[in-house]
Amino acid sequence: MTVQIDNAGRQRHLLDLQTLPVDRLDALLRRAQAFASGAQAPQALAGVAVCTLFFEPSTRTRLSFQLAAQRLGAHILNFDASTSSATKGETDLDTFRNIQAMGVRGFVVRHKGDGAVAALAAEADAGTAVVNAGDGRSHHPTQGLLDMLTLRQAKGDDFSKLKVVIVGDLKHSRVARSDLHALRALGCGEIRVCGPQSLLPDDDTLQGCVVTHDFDAALDGVDALMMLRLQRERMTEGLVESLEDYHRDYGLTTQRLGRAKADAIVMHPGPMNRGVEITDAVADGAQSWVLRQVSNGVAVRMAALEAVLSAVE
Amino acid sequence: MTVQIDNAGRQRHLLDLQTLPVDRLDALLRRAQAFASGAQAPQALAGVAVCTLFFEPSTRTRLSFQLAAQRLGAHILNFDASTSSATKGETDLDTFRNIQAMGVRGFVVRHKGDGAVAALAAEADAGTAVVNAGDGRSHHPTQGLLDMLTLRQAKGDDFSKLKVVIVGDLKHSRVARSDLHALRALGCGEIRVCGPQSLLPDDDTLQGCVVTHDFDAALDGVDALMMLRLQRERMTEGLVESLEDYHRDYGLTTQRLGRAKADAIVMHPGPMNRGVEITDAVADGAQSWVLRQVSNGVAVRMAALEAVLSAVE
Amino acid sequence: MTVQIDNAGRQRHLLDLQTLPVDRLDALLRRAQAFASGAQAPQALAGVAVCTLFFEPSTRTRLSFQLAAQRLGAHILNFDASTSSATKGETDLDTFRNIQAMGVRGFVVRHKGDGAVAALAAEADAGTAVVNAGDGRSHHPTQGLLDMLTLRQAKGDDFSKLKVVIVGDLKHSRVARSDLHALRALGCGEIRVCGPQSLLPDDDTLQGCVVTHDFDAALDGVDALMMLRLQRERMTEGLVESLEDYHRDYGLTTQRLGRAKADAIVMHPGPMNRGVEITDAVADGAQSWVLRQVSNGVAVRMAALEAVLSAVE
Numbered sequence A, B, C: 001m002t003v004q005i006d007n008a009g010r011q012r013h014l015l016d017l018q019t020l021p022v023d024r025l026d027a028l029l030r031r032a033q034a035f036a037s038g039a040q041a042p043q044a045l046a047g048v049a050v051c052t053l054f055f056e057p058s059t060r061t062r063l064s065f066q067l068a069a070q071r072l073g074a075h076i077l078n079f080d081a082s083t084s085s086a087t088k089g090e091t092d093l094d095t096f097r098n099i100q101a102m103g104v105r106g107f108v109v110r111h112k113g114d115g116a117v118a119a120l121a122a123e124a125d126a127g128t129a130v131v132n133a134g135d136g137r138s139h140h141p142t143q144g145l146l147d148m149l150t151l152r153q154a155k156g157d158d159f160s161k162l163k164v165v166i167v168g169d170l171k172h173s174r175v176a177r178s179d180l181h182a183l184r185a186l187g188c189g190e191i192r193v194c195g196p197q198s199l200l201p202d203d204d205t206l207q208g209c210v211v212t213h214d215f216d217a218a219l220d221g222v223d224a225l226m227m228l229r230l231q232r233e234r235m236t237e238g239l240v241e242s243l244e245d246y247h248r249d250y251g252l253t254t255q256r257l258g259r260a261k262a263d264a265i266v267m268h269p270g271p272m273n274r275g276v277e278i279t280d281a282v283a284d285g286a287q288s289w290v291l292r293q294v295s296n297g298v299a300v301r302m303a304a305l306e307a308v309l310s311a312v313e
Helices: A022-036 A059-071 A092-101 A116-122 A141-155 A174-185 A215-219 A243-250 A290-309 B022-036 B059-071 B092-101 B116-122 B141-155 B174-185 B215-219 B243-250 B290-309 C022-036 C059-071 C092-101 C116-122 C141-155 C174-185 C215-219 C243-250 C290-309
Strands: A049-054 A075-080 A106-111 A129-135 A163-167 A190-194 A210-212 A224-227 A265-267 B049-054 B075-080 B106-111 B129-135 B163-167 B190-194 B210-212 B224-227 B265-267 C049-054 C075-080 C106-111 C129-135 C163-167 C190-194 C210-212 C224-227 C265-267
Touching: A022 A141, A022 A174, A022 A290, A049 A059, A049 A092, A049 C059, A059 A075, A059 A106, A059 A129, A059 A290, A059 B049, A059 B075, A075 A092, A075 C059, A092 A106, A092 A116, A092 C290, A106 A116, A106 A290, A116 A129, A129 A141, A129 A290, A141 A174, A141 A224, A141 A265, A141 A290, A163 A174, A163 A215, A174 A190, A190 A215, A210 A215, A265 A290, A290 B092, B022 B141, B022 B174, B022 B290, B049 B059, B049 B092, B059 B075, B059 B106, B059 B129, B059 B290, B059 C049, B059 C075, B075 B092, B092 B106, B092 B116, B106 B116, B106 B290, B116 B129, B129 B141, B129 B290, B141 B174, B141 B224, B141 B265, B141 B290, B163 B174, B163 B215, B174 B190, B190 B215, B265 B290, B290 C092, C022 C141, C022 C174, C022 C290, C049 C059, C049 C092, C059 C075, C059 C106, C059 C129, C059 C290, C075 C092, C092 C106, C092 C116, C106 C116, C106 C290, C116 C129, C129 C141, C129 C290, C141 C174, C141 C224, C141 C265, C141 C290, C163 C174, C163 C215, C174 C190, C190 C215, C210 C215, C265 C290
Parallel strands: A049 A075, A049 A106, A106 A129, A163 A190, A163 A224, A190 A210, A224 A265, B049 B075, B049 B106, B106 B129, B163 B190, B163 B224, B190 B210, B224 B265, C049 C075, C049 C106, C106 C129, C163 C190, C163 C224, C190 C210, C224 C265
Antiparallel strands: none
């Protein structure tokens, strides 16, 4: 396992929330909250080159990291490694080492392979830091952090009384896995998960969670709802009958939202499939914190980049 | 209709020249001329994030805006929304709102749908400004402005004695429509339009213009020629017989240019189809102001970005 | 021939190493070494706009130039002219002139056509500088420079006693041609070239070189090995039988490397085809200077950009 915290207690990389000590998670959240509240550090990474190295494309996440890095004064570079013409058949590790040899010190890496980002981090030079922007179905630590920051802003720092439900395709979701790790670490009172059997993981991912296929029941009295995006490929894979069926069973409507607490918040990692997992009325309603999540994403990524890049050397 | 000037008299957005008060148009042109003459404002937008959000690709216009924003000290981001993988099926408005939530304050938006840019601007937060980089066949205000700036540089600020001819595919051209609005607003003495019937609009676009299909007649004694690009798809649509025919009837040659005033200037929004709407000799000749237009484009975009982004908040 | 050094003795462009006076080559190498050793010039190109204009894609080289330009304080723009939608059928020269008219002063140009970059440079305005980032099979001057810088770091500045071998597809390689020009200019003691007959040029490219098809013999007592990438298209063109055959005859293994001097260094311009022209053991071994080459690439490009852009105006 690649080390996130080195022997001197400095954060080397941000690879997952599963093995991140809770005091680190808390420190990142507090720093992110400061940025969200307007703290600035325009010279924190002055002259430092940061590369977004995406082996799987994601315009949105890349943009959020770029904004975060710019606000810290970093130089930004982008390497879209998802096209073969970019890598010309070289190994991922060679691509990584090459850019590192150019003098890039910070890497924001996304990869479709589970563990692939940590594998690259394991080969990084002493002065190089890696932030995982999503690997396979495993980890998406900055998404987990921004979700926790959003929860804190809405419900306070004490999660012990909270009831949170995660809804949808948890099986294929690194967002859900990172949220689960973070919710457990922060002592969330009750974690419910809800979705069709075909979209729920059958390993120990859901350990300690209340699992149900009944969406109405899952919503009863919850403080927060984390809706997941339904990838359309789940239909072609036969895991979901139809968008209509899915919406009927697991689509969040205003009526259903009424089962949650009156001040429950609705979250979604985006991009939303309006009319599938969520209706327009809920997505744009007073209880939606979806855009706040996006704003918090930049703050969290500033905290993450600052943590790992002021730690090295 | 989305407001460009707010109640306090500040320019909120730049969406079209049609509804822009003439004193604003003039103010933008004067500021652009200052930039063209070497004025600098390297800190005007320091720390402000500007995103080029193109739902229809255009490398050239994007580059021009990027240069303009960089010279004002802004942070630049690019979101190429013309590929479905970038938007993953989300609505244009969700894409816009997401990037806005990240803290981007300035948007440079291009869209193939008429009115689509103004529609996004209508949903913008109070602190967010939108510059229309072209929507459908409707508006391309910065192109209209740069054409006016070029005309002023060549012919002075008083347009009342000028005879200007616009030649080619006016029907599908937002450039032509923006030029027409601007020429009228600035009191151009005589506006002629010329092209095959199939490429001329049949609505009130050409109100007040002298319309002709005879290119030679249209050129007689004009001060300026605005040549339009002939999109090759007009052939497949059957609107134009062949490139050869088009060139014979509406291609600008040195000989034809002789019918215009001796000091007439030739303009083209680019990219040029050499040998179709314009010959090499004219494109590269002494009367060509094509590259000056390109230079003016950066100055105009600096003025536009400065106007809308120093106006907000 | 486009002039690289103007009448006042300033370096206008960097187009090739073939016609670059050796004192200039040496000056660039010495400045690059200073950058490689930590010299900084963060304001050298402050406010100067540099555009990477690639008519043939290359993410790696583009990234290296971008990093170099950023470290000198330049504004960076990218124009990927390898897709037709970007250029919309306009000529390369019009594309170049357009971006120049926007105020870009530095161009980093790659093109698949031999001489195409010099042709654009010949049309550049007085205040515009062009750096050739690779044209056809002809020139790749910054690669040649970075290879020389690497050789100097490993073997000292006096090349008169050195034996260097270049291995592989020299016929299609601008890297090899630039290396050959530089090695000759710097007085390399013995230049050997080795590859199958089908991949060796039959013109005067190899003048003064010891040519052999026997890889083992070619390695005897050499100080440095420059391995070339085998493009997979050479198979489909029938120039190489199979990857296996090529590896058997010209693949660098640890055993073969033993024929070179004990302190011989191994170089490769990347990206490497591991298992084809080079084995993992050699690529990652103690004698590999491949990543140092990449690092030196940024230093060399800083020196090149600084030289041509502080020379103009």
